[in-house]
Amino acid sequence: MKAIYPGSFDPTTNGHLDVIKRASNFCDELIVAVLDNSSKNCLFTVSERLEHLKLLTRDMSNVIVLSFSGLLVEFAKKEKVNIVIRGLRALTDFEYEFQMALTNRKLSSEIETIFIPTSLEQLYVSSSVVKEIAKFGGDFSKLVPPQLEEEIHKKIKEIN
Ligand code: PNS
Numbered sequence: 001m002k003a004i005y006p007g008s009f010d011p012t013t014n015g016h017l018d019v020i021k022r023a024s025n026f027c028d029e030l031i032v033a034v035l036d037n038s039s040k041n042c043l044f045t046v047s048e049r050l051e052h053l054k055l056l057t058r059d060m061s062n063v064i065v066l067s068f069s070g071l072l073v074e075f076a077k078k079e080k081v082n083i084v085i086r087g088l089r090a091l092t093d094f095e096y097e098f099q100m101a102l103t104n105r106k107l108s109s110e111i112e113t114i115f116i117p118t119s120l121e122q123l124y125v126s127s128s129v130v131k132e133i134a135k136f137g138g139d140f141s142k143l144v145p146p147q148l149e150e151e152i153h154k155k156i157k158e159i160n
Pocket of ligand 1: 006007009072099103
C-alpha cells in the first residue's frame with residue numbers, strides 16, 4: 001500500500017514523527033508531503049522543512065519526502081496514491097480533520113483518509129505550540145526531535 005502523509009511541518013514535531021513511524025510500519029511506501037504554501041506565514045521555508053524531514057527519515061527506507069502545492073487530491077493523482085494519512089490527537093482535531101477528509105473525498109471519490117491516533121506522550125504537541133514556546137524563550141526540547149532544536153532556536157532569534 002502506498003500512502004501520503006501531508007502537512008505543513010512547520011516545524012516537524014515529535015507528534016509528526018510518531019505518525020510517520022507508525023504509518024511507515026504498515027505502508028509499503030509513504031510519501032511525506034510538505035505543503036508549499038507561500039500565503040501561509042511559515043517559520044521555515046519549504047526547502048528547510050524538506051531538509052528537516054529528509055534528515056529525520058533517512059533511516060526509513062520506505063519513506064520519501066516531497067513538496068506539493070495546490071490541491072492535495074491533484075498531487076495524490078499525480079503520484080498514483082489513494083490513501084491519505086492524518087494523525088489525530090484530541091477530539092478537538094476531529095472537526096477540522098473530518099471536514100478535510102470529506103472535502104478531499106468530494107474532490108476525488110477514490111481518496112480515502114486513514115486517521116492514526118497519536119501516542120499519549122504527543123497528545124498536546126503541535127507546531128504552533130512549539131513556535132509559541134520558542135518565541136517566549138521556553139523549553140520545547142521534549143516536543144521536537146533533538147536534531148531540530150538548534151535550528152528552531154536559530155530561526156526564532158533571526159526573526160525577533
Ligand atoms: O499540518 P496541516 O497544516 O494541518 O496540514 C494541512 C494540509 C497541508 C494537509 C491541508 O491544508 C492541505 O491538504 N492543503 C492543500 C490544499 C487542499 O487540498 N485543500 C483541500 C482540502 S481542505
